[in-house]
Amino acid sequence: MRIVFAGTPAFAAVALQALVDARFDVVLVLTQPDRPAGRGLRESPSEVKQLALRRGLPLAQPPTLRGEEIMAQLRSTAAQAMVVAAYGLILPGAILDLFPAGCINIHASLLPRWRGAAPIQRAILAGDRETGISIMRMEQGLDTGPVYLTRTIPILPDDDAGSLHDRLAALGASSIVDALPQIADGTLAPAPQPGKGITYAHKITKLEAAIDWQRDALEVDRQVRAFNPFPGAFSLLRREPVKIWHGLAIAGGQGAAGEILSCGPHGIDVACGNGTLKITELQKAGSRRLPAAEFLRGLSLEPGERFAS
Numbered sequence: 001m002r003i004v005f006a007g008t009p010a011f012a013a014v015a016l017q018a019l020v021d022a023r024f025d026v027v028l029v030l031t032q033p034d035r036p037a038g039r040g041l042r043e044s045p046s047e048v049k050q051l052a053l054r055r056g057l058p059l060a061q062p063p064t065l066r067g068e069e070i071m072a073q074l075r076s077t078a079a080q081a082m083v084v085a086a087y088g089l090i091l092p093g094a095i096l097d098l099f100p101a102g103c104i105n106i107h108a109s110l111l112p113r114w115r116g117a118a119p120i121q122r123a124i125l126a127g128d129r130e131t132g133i134s135i136m137r138m139e140q141g142l143d144t145g146p147v148y149l150t151r152t153i154p155i156l157p158d159d160d161a162g163s164l165h166d167r168l169a170a171l172g173a174s175s176i177v178d179a180l181p182q183i184a185d186g187t188l189a190p191a192p193q194p195g196k197g198i199t200y201a202h203k204i205t206k207l208e209a210a211i212d213w214q215r216d217a218l219e220v221d222r223q224v225r226a227f228n229p230f231p232g233a234f235s236l237l238r239r240e241p242v243k244i245w246h247g248l249a250i251a252g253g254q255g256a257a258g259e260i261l262s263c264g265p266h267g268i269d270v271a272c273g274n275g276t277l278k279i280t281e282l283q284k285a286g287s288r289r290l291p292a293a294e295f296l297r298g299l300s301l302e303p304g305e306r307f308a309s
Contacts, residue, residue: 001184004074004082004099005048006030011169012085013047015106018173019083024180026057027077032088033061066092074098080184083176084138096138101183103138106172108165109201110134110150112193115143116201120168121161123201124226127218130154131164133172135179137190142200146190148183151175160228160246204231211235213258213309217249217275224277232283236308237301245289246281258307265293270307 002025005016012031019026029052037044045053052059062070071094074082081101084091096103109119111134116122123131132152139145151171155164182188209227211220211234224233224247232243235258253261253269253276261269267278283289284299 001025001081001180002027002077002079003180004028004030004077004079005085006082006087006089006091007048007085008032008046008088009086010047011108011165011172012087012106013051014169015083015085015173015176016048016051018177019180020055020057022177024177027079028058028060028073030060030062030065030087033063062089065089065095071095071098081180083180085172085176091138093140096140104148104176104180104183105134105136105138105143105145106176107134107136107143108168108172110152111136111143111147112198114199114201117203119201120164121201121204121226122199123155124159124161124164125222127222128155131168133168133175135175144193146192148179148188148190149175158225160225162229206231209233211244211307211309213270213307214273217272217277220272220277221247221249237305239308241285242307243283243289244277244279244281245283247277247279250276250278252276256306258309260301260303260305260307262303263292263296263301265296267292268296268301 005019005026007016008031029048031046031048034043034045036042049059060073074095079099081099082103084103085106091103109123110132114122130152132150134150135148136145153167153171179188209231211223224244227233228245232245234241234243253271255261255271257271257273259271261271261276267280270277270279280292281289282292282295
């Protein structure tokens with residue numbers, strides 16, 4: 001099956017690798033232009049670009065898909081379908097209608113729940129117990145197209161956005177490899193999404209990562225997990241920002257919201273609106289991520305001090 005692949009980050013690169021390994025004929029790879037990254041803000045290629053270069057795949061990085069040049073290039077591929085995974089550019093209607101088997105998206109949620117940009121983080125923040133992959137045929141609406149198949153996995157109590165991302169990337173890769181041959185031969189037909197249960201996974205902002213210690217400890221725990229590895233949940237300690245990378249909601253503990261109740265080698269217990277968060281990994285600005293015991297060796301804390309909301 002001749003396919004065009006469009007994707008940018010690691011989630012997409014896992015799918016592209018699986019398609020290449022399964023011997024699909026990837027006739028063109030689209031990814032976003034190189035972006036400044038890191039402290040030096042040097043131009044950095046996407047994970048998909050790096051993989052395409054290693055595998056010798058034809059590559060294009062158009063800044064938009066609305067020009068005649070990219071349309072002509074896509075027509076020349078004579079591909080049956082375009083597979084899309086976390087690409088980051090809007091596909092105009094002309095491209096959606098270009099391929100006989102359509103444009104097929106690998107989406108990291110159980111549609112229609114969590115349509116949009118940040119389904120992994122939103123599922124954790126909401127306390128969902130499961131999520132999954134939807135293989136869908138794209139249309140003009142935001143993740144509104146009919147779904148070929150879904151596969152479900154549990155959200156584990158210790159899952160953060162990073163670990164859940166990796167499991168969903170692997171699941172998405174295997175799902176698209178299984179689905180494409182059935183889509184090509186017509187044995188797998190898409191079904192319209194239900195009209196009920198629609199939610200939107202709006203893009204994550206850094207402001208959301210500020211911890212409100214008045215909230216329930218379970219909510220704070222989900223916030224920490226949802227924003228790991230990006231952008232990192234944070235709070236102020238002695239007027240300096242500190243990122244909280246790992247914690248555990250525990251019952252009990254009395255104190256003002258944000259108050260440090262105890263410090264020890266196993267963690268820093270901080271009072272929430274209800275319950276306590278035991279912080280086990282954290283990071284001062286300009287430093288590295290540290291287990292709580294090591295953090296406390298460099299910064300002595302006392303019960304009664306407070307993290308500011």
